Amino acid sequence: MSMRRTDRVSKGSRSLSQPHPPRSSSIFDPDQTMMDISEVIFSNDSRDVQYAPAGSICEILNLYQTNPGRNGIGSWTREHTTGIWGQAKVPESGQYALLVRNIKCSNEHREFEIDSIVVQSDHIKSFLARVMDGYPGITMSRKRVQFSKPFEPFVHRWEMLSEARDNESNAQAKAHVDLLYGVLAAELSDVITNKQNLVLxxxxxxxxxxxxxxxxxxxxxxxxxxxxxxxxxxxxxxxxxxxxxxxxxxxxxxxxxxxxxxxxxxxxxxxxxxxxxxxxxxxxxxxxxxxxxxxxxxxxxxxxxxxxxxxxxxxxxxxxxxxxxxxxxxxxxxxxxxxxxxxxxxxxxxxxxxxxxxxxxxxxxxxxxxxxxxxxxxxxxxxxxxxxxTDIVWNSRPFKSLILPGGEAKDLKDLVLAFASSQSKNSDISDNLLKGRGRNVIVLLHGPPGVGKTLTAECVAEVMQVPLYVQNAGALGTTAASIEKSLSVVLRIVPKWGAVLLLGEADIFTQEHNPSDPKERELYHAFLPLLEYFEGVLFLASNRVEVIGPTLESRIDVAIHYPRLDSESRRHIWTRLLGKSDRKAFSEGEIFNLGDCDLNGREIRDVLNTARVLARYRDTKLSYKHVLTALQLSTRPVSRMIIES
Structure with a gap:
């Protein structure tokens, strides 16, 4: 159908008379936007006019923007002349399938350009409800649906719209859809063609x-x-x-x-x-x-x-x-x-x-x-x-090779694991063992740095297949208020995760505090809720134990003292940290010499890490020479006999 722009009304209706001056009150369509305000009834004799049903006339009514009035709001008129007092009446304009609103064009070749399109036809609204299904912000159930330039929804769904138009079987609906299509095709032709060429x-x-x-x-x-x-x-x-x-x-x-x-x-x-x-x-x-x-x-x-x-x-x-x-x-x-x-x-x-x-x-x-x-x-x-x-691959082997002090190492391991496993949520031992006291197991680990205290806690957590949450007492704070705040976090999340807690630098518990010092006494008492309310396995690690206070002593389930490492213990650590593959590159004599180096377990680990970095840089396998170089660069004094060997 050819596109026809018309200013006529339906048959039987009288021609428009000269408009009356605006009255103090007007009737507004609740579905209108602010730009629709002028499309209102300014004549009280409209009851004499018979209008067609809303949106039923298969034609386009062109409206033109007037200059803004005193209130700063522009209006829309049927006349081309800007500023004329001749607004379109809602009952009249409401008859047409489409309202096309035009504004002054800055292009010298055109006097007007389309600003917006108002859809009033039920046929078009039903058609667009299918084409625009799922498009955000579009609701076709309203009485009047407005689309404004640059008409993004139609550009985005142009192929769907064209296909749906071609497949429209209802002749009357097709005629209404063709009206919209004709306006859009003329308006968007350059944009659609440009988009299609670029995308192609x-x-x-x-x-x-x-x-x-x-x-x-x-x-x-x-x-x-x-x-x-x-x-x-x-x-x-x-x-x-x-x-x-x-x-x-x-x-x-x-x-x-x-x-x-x-x-x-x-x-x-x-x-x-x-x-x-x-x-x-x-x-x-x-x-x-x-x-x-x-x-x-x-x-x-x-x-x-x-x-x-x-x-x-x-x-x-x-x-x-x-x-x-x-x-x-x-x-x-x-x-x-x-x-x-x-x-x-x-x-x-x-x-x-x-x-x-x-x-x-x-x-x-x-x-x-x-x-x-x-x-x-x-x-x-x-x-x-x-x-x-990824899922965790658990490894219980380190616990089996863990060196614990004393001749009864196996019994001590079994005892640590027995207490730890009693904390299982499904364990009946837990209820009996912990009846009448806090639901926790406290293990005190004390001795010089690098002798296996942290490793013991790691091995227990590994065997239990639970997280190990490590926290240094010094990092919890230096005032009672900061300690209490930090502990509140620990007391909540560690039991929630079912973790084993390792509290390092726990000298606050293991060294005798001065009861006459108010600050020291305050700090000590700030830590006590950890012993009272913590649920789970708690390892307290301290570098020295001089006098265990009665508060802590009554709560300790297992206390393990770690002496300084001897040569045999150090050789065991070197062998374990080297692993099977790297161990093959070292002779028994070389391992024996390394055991004589007065290093703790942490220092041995650091030396090996440095040696491995050096070996990777030289693109060779780890060897005794790499370890000797790392030892020379370490801060600890090393026997010259070992270096020269």
Whole structure:
């Protein structure tokens, strides 16, 4: 049907009389916007006019913008002359399928250009309800539906609109749809053709970016070297092309949508779509494979709600002020978003728009790959990527080779494990053993540094297959208030995770304090809740024990004293830390000589690490010479006889 712009009304209606002056009150259509205010009834004799049903006349009524009135609001008139007093009446204008609003054009070749289109035809609204299904912000159930320039929804769904028009079987509906199509084709022809040509070549210009980013669709980007999918909310030109998106996140209590901003910097000429920092998913070269992998990753991420003890290797993130700090870690971790947000002071609460139903595949596609928790070795609250998370491979062998002091090492190991295993949640021994006292087992480990105190706690946790949470007493604070605050965290999260707690530098318990010193007494009593209320296995490690106070003595279940390492113990440590593969490169005599070096276990480990770095740099296997070089560079004095050997 040819497009016809008309100013007539339906048959039987009288011609418009000269308008009356505006009255003090007017009748407004509740569905109108502010720009519709002038399309009101200014004549009280409209009851004499018979109008066709709303939107039923298959024609277009053109309206033209007038100059703003005293209130600063412009109006729309049927006349071309700007500023004329001749507003269109709502009952009259409401008859037409479409209202096309025109404004003065800055182009010298055209007097007017289209500003907006108002859809009033039920046929067109029903048609667009199908074409625009799922497009954010469009509701076709309203009496009058307005689309404004540059008509993004029609540009984004032009192919769907054209196909649906061709397939429209109802003749009357087709006639109404053709009206809209004719207006849009004339208005958008250059934009549509330009977009199609660019997309066909796989490129885009900056000023045409808005044509390929459809709201509600999926956008792809790389964030922290990780492929991410987001749902596009809107795109707009700012300092670059700014894109508002959402993704699925977890705040420790529930799942929901979280806002995220992306940006494409300005560029000249054309740019390949696949090289953009943000790519519409539909234009990706391998979107099917990518959709599958991102959805599977989202499902795996979803399984880590709550708290989990895992191994992690890879990039980890934290923040300090406005700065993002990155770590490369290889550690056992606790994944626990709730604890992370509660105890990581630099992180603000996560605001989410809740999901009404359980997450579906479309939600897993845009799920964040980030998990939040605590690195046990690094003792930091961090963000982890799901791709670096693996199950823990437990190893009980270190406990079997652990050197404990005294001739009854096996009995001592069995006793430590017996107490530790009694803390199992399903153990009947626990209730009987701990009846009438705090639900904890306290093991005191005391002796000089580097003799195996920390290793003992590590081995027990490994055999029990639970996390080991290490905390130095000195790091808990220097005032009673700071200690109490720090301990409140420990007393909450360690039992929650079922972890073994190792409190290092616990001299506050093991050395005699001065009861007449109010500050020392205050600090001592600040630590007492740890003994009273902690639930689980607690290792207290101290470098010296002079006098054990009665408060601690009555609560200790096992006390192990570690003497300084002798030569035989050091040879055992060298052999164990070398491992089977590296041990083959060392003779018995070389191991014997190394045992004579007066080093503790921690120092032996550090020397070996230095020697391995040197061997890797020289691209050779670890050897005795590398160890001797590392010994010479160490801060501890080493026998010249050993070096010259």
């Amino acid at each position: 070549a796989g490129v885009i210009t900056f000023d045409m970016l808005w044509t390929i980013f459809e709201p509600g669709q999926i956008a792809l980007s790389t964030v922290d070297n990780c492929n991410r999918a987001f749902r596009l909310e809107k795109g707009w030109s700012g300092s670059g092309f700014e894109i508002d998106t959402v993704y699925i996140d977890y705040n420790g209590h529930g799942f929901g949508y979280r806002k995220h901003s992306l940006s494409i910097p300005t560029f000249e000429d054309t740019k390949p779509i696949m090289s953009l920092p943000v790519i519409p998913f539909v234009f990706h070269n391998d979107k099917d494979t990518l959709r599958k992998s991102l959805t599977l990753r989202g499902k795996l991420w979803y399984q880590h709600k709550g708290h989990h003890h895992k191994h992690y290797e890879g990039l980890a993130l934290t923040s300090y002020g406005d700065q993002e700090i990155r770590y490369k870690i290889n550690s056992r971790v606790i994944i626990d978003t709730e604890a992370y947000l509660e105890f990581h002071s630099d992180e603000s609460p996560i605001s989410l728009e809740a999901i009404s139903d359980s997450p579906a595949d479309k939600d897993f596609l845009i799920a964040t790959p980030i998990l939040r928790g605590y690195s046990l070795k690094d003792r930091k609250w961090l963000e982890f990527f799901i791709d670096g998370v």
